[in-house]
Amino acid sequence: MSGSRRAMGLALALDLLGEPPAPLHPVVWMGHFLQAARRRWQAQTPSGQRREGAAWWALGAAGAAGAGALAQQLPGGWVTQGALLKPLLARRALFAAVREVQAALAADNLPEARRLLAWHLVSRDTSGLTAAEVAGAAIESLAENLSDSVVAPLLCFRVGGLPLAAAYRYANTGDAMWGYRTPQLVDAGKAAARADDALNLAPARLTALCALLASGGRGVGVWAQDRRVTSSPNAGHPMGAFAGALGVRLDKRGVYVLNAGGRVPQASDLPLALRLAGRTCVLAVLALLLPWTRHA
16 A cells, blocks of 8 residues: 555544644644734725735645645655644544534434534524524535545545645635625635635545445435535535435525425434445545555
8 A cells, every 4th residue: 555545544543533732733723824814905896805815815825735745745754644634634523513413403402503503513603593404404514524524635635645635625724714705705705715616626526426325326316406506516516415315305594405305304314414424434535545556
């Protein structure tokens, strides 16, 4: 097995231990930079905001890739690479967050389920969501973030090592913080949102394919019909596959509906979604660990 694949395996093993402390976490550093950059925007016109947002985003992306390139030169070979790759993915944290939401719903504690959903998984206002909507949002976030937080960093590392993996994670964090259609961000966040869209084209589709395989093909029809109903060119792929595989209707009120003919999701669907996500993750990792050429 090549060093890059050993590093990926080590990163996944280290992920079982959880996240590093915030002061040592590179994604936290990326978030601090993005927050600081946002405070420095001066332009008032849409075109000026687009230029400033793109410039600050590009500066951070170059910094992330450069840091990854420097880290790749450190001694220790694939062991060091695996240890440094780990903070760029978050399978354990994602699954744990969904379990917390499920436990609150199962205990009929809707306010706590809403709070946990907003704290861990989504950026939308959750205060008015029903229990079914909370369960559906948790499934949506699980499917989308399985691609964003696990498959994509591993795929980027396999293709371009730590520089590309770090640049991807920065792009994804930038989209999460800047990629909103609000007056403050609709123009300045365009570069971050488009970069994230481009980098997630392959991971989202690989995640959807693995979810369809993991479900024995049960979600194919829904995925084929609904994969383009989201505003994102990528999110509908894993979410549509999960909606079809689980047989549930995923409804973001006033925005989109996936699998309109499915049943209303409930707390008991979240363990099923986690099992599907686990199988999907295994298939995706196997695909990424297989040699792609004779000499890989």
